Amino acid sequence: MFIEVDGVEKVFEVRRRTGFLKRERRQVRAVDSISFTVARGEMVGYIGPNGAGKSTTIKMLTGILTPSGGRLRVAGIDPSRERRRLAHRIGVVFGQRTTLWWDLPLIDSYRLMHRMYRIPDGRYRENLDRCVELLELGGLLDVPVRQLSLGQRMRGDIAAALLHDPEVLYLDEPTIGLDVISKAKVREFLRELNHDRGTTVLLTTHDLQDIEQLCSRVMVIDHGRMVYDGPLAGLHEAGGSERILVVDLERELPPIEVGGAARVVRTEGPRQWLAFPAGEPAAGLVSQIAADYPLVDLSVREPDIEAVIARMYADKASA
Numbered sequence: 001m002f003i004e005v006d007g008v009e010k011v012f013e014v015r016r017r018t019g020f021l022k023r024e025r026r027q028v029r030a031v032d033s034i035s036f037t038v039a040r041g042e043m044v045g046y047i048g049p050n051g052a053g054k055s056t057t058i059k060m061l062t063g064i065l066t067p068s069g070g071r072l073r074v075a076g077i078d079p080s081r082e083r084r085r086l087a088h089r090i091g092v093v094f095g096q097r098t099t100l101w102w103d104l105p106l107i108d109s110y111r112l113m114h115r116m117y118r119i120p121d122g123r124y125r126e127n128l129d130r131c132v133e134l135l136e137l138g139g140l141l142d143v144p145v146r147q148l149s150l151g152q153r154m155r156g157d158i159a160a161a162l163l164h165d166p167e168v169l170y171l172d173e174p175t176i177g178l179d180v181i182s183k184a185k186v187r188e189f190l191r192e193l194n195h196d197r198g199t200t201v202l203l204t205t206h207d208l209q210d211i212e213q214l215c216s217r218v219m220v221i222d223h224g225r226m227v228y229d230g231p232l233a234g235l236h237e238a239g240g241s242e243r244i245l246v247v248d249l250e251r252e253l254p255p256i257e258v259g260g261a262a263r264v265v266r267t268e269g270p271r272q273w274l275a276f277p278a279g280e281p282a283a284g285l286v287s288q289i290a291a292d293y294p295l296v297d298l299s300v301r302e303p304d305i306e307a308v309i310a311r312m313y314a315d316k317a318s319a
């Protein structure tokens with residue numbers, strides 16, 4: 001297996017002031033004995049509520065943090081012991097932070113990385129050309145990073161993470177704050193990267209659409225523990241979660257009746273909200289409504305991750 005995580009833990013010691021001169025030591029178990037493996041070429045989503053332990057896991061996988069217990073290997077390498085050797089084989093993108101030099105034109109950051117990673121000239125050229133083309137960076141190479149829009153900067157960061165041909169790419173919220181078109185571009189690029197180059201991808205996100213469009217498998221972490229590992233549809237089923245189809249009709253009408261599990265949960269003038277099982281595709285429902293009602297517009301709202309996980313627990317508790 002390409003990534004092997006076996007009973008890995010991370011405990012942080014936190015000191016808290018409890019009074020004048022008095023301090024209390026407390027342990028935070030950020031990651032609590034998690035185990036999983038990822039095969040070469042897999043694209044796996046890694047999700048969970050805020051503070052669940054996702055970033056801590058990624059930091060251990062890159063060698064930035066040393067586990068408090070358990071065993072961890074990436075491409076046969078122990079990340080915290082051989083961080084530098086591993087750095088040549090992995091790429092990391094943190095959506096909320098850039099690895100690019102803020103005041104320099106984009107191309108200068110790439111040149112610096114070329115030297116830092118000692119990337120052979122031919123390979124650097126080839127990878128750069130490919131990223132510039134697919135991520136549409138052509139007109140941006142001479143622009144200082146601070147002048148780029150968030151979506152442009154993100155594409156610039158993804159290219160930077162790929163110049164040295166990493167076998168695995170860790171992405172932490174790569175679509176956060178992006179508009180619909182930028183999100184689509186980033187997703188399309190990642191899909192191609194995984195398909196064409198067989199790059200293994202571990203994707204952390206709060207956007208379930210990222211997972212739906214990219215990952216056949218999703219792992220859910222909560223309070224440092226792995227609570228689900230399987231297909232996204234299975235997660236929806238386990239939580240009985242629903243998506244919402246928002247339908248705009250030509251005029252105000254009585255609640256839409258479509259049979260099956262879909263039902264109207266709210267109406268407001270010509271707009272109606274229909275809940276349907278999140279594990280099912282929306283296509284059948286959409287075509288049925290389009291055939292029977294004067295449809296003007298529609299959109300689908302995904303359940304948020306917190307809600308899906310909360311339902312999972314509710315189901316377990318009542319089972």
Ligand SMILES: Nc1ncnc2c1ncn2[C@@H]1O[C@H](COP(=O)(O)OP(=O)(O)OP(=O)(O)O)[C@@H](O)[C@H]1O
Nearest residue numbers: 012014028030048049050051052053054055056057
């Ligand atoms: N350096 C640290 N020192 C002490 N506690 C920490 C440290 N880093 C993380 N934690 C704690 O560990 C827990 C897990 O944090 P982590 O950042 O891994 O969560 P996350 O799932 O990435 O959350 P988010 O989605 O908000 O980024 C949290 O309770 C956090 O406060």
